[in-house]
């Protein structure tokens with residue numbers, strides 16, 4: 001238990017430890033050792049136009065592409081690391097994994113025309129308590145590799161209960177119960193937006209956010225990426 005508490009601190013302070021297993025790494029390893037890079041439970045979904053994550057959104061919200069980087073496996077050190085993004089202050093690791101994922105997205109060719117990256121915002125109270133939004137750091141890493149801008153404030157999370165927004169986007173959703181609000185329509189107009197979240201579970205939050213954006217900015221397109229995806233969605237293991 002003590003190791004789990006001090007492991008992220010070691011990583012932050014010294015920067016010479018693998019962020020996953022804690023073993024020594026040199027600076028060129030970007031904080032992840034060879035063994036962990038070899039054993040990372042990659043989905044490879046970003047290489048495929050159709051995959052279980054994209055299917056997850058079918059019928060819920062139209063997305064151009066969707067993928068997750070790794071499987072969120074029970075008992076895995078990788079799961080522990082992603083959990084630490086929220087509660088262990090491991091934002092540097094979040095950015096580094098985002099950078100790695102971004103390089104893979106770039107290599108796939110499917111995400112070449114992404115214009116901007118938008119992290120799913122946290123509820124303001126949560127963000128205040130935590131001090132940061134882990135998805136923002138993942139988004140920064142991805143955007144750096146894709147060489148595009150991150151828009152941190154174009155979409156906001158509502159402070160109070162969801163409001164009903166009228167939407168005539170393809171008459172698909174008459175009303176959208178939204179947790180979110182678009183605060184900069186001009187920044188998103190006509191763009192291919194890459195929405196970024198940390199873990200995909202039911203997909204309800206991302207769907208709500210994507211619908212809100214499509215209602216407010218009907219001429220944009222949306223793709224979705226998350227760093228991890230839980231087992232019950234993919235059903236692959």
Ligand SMILES: [Zn+2]
Nearest residue numbers: 018021033036
């Ligand atoms: Zn390692």
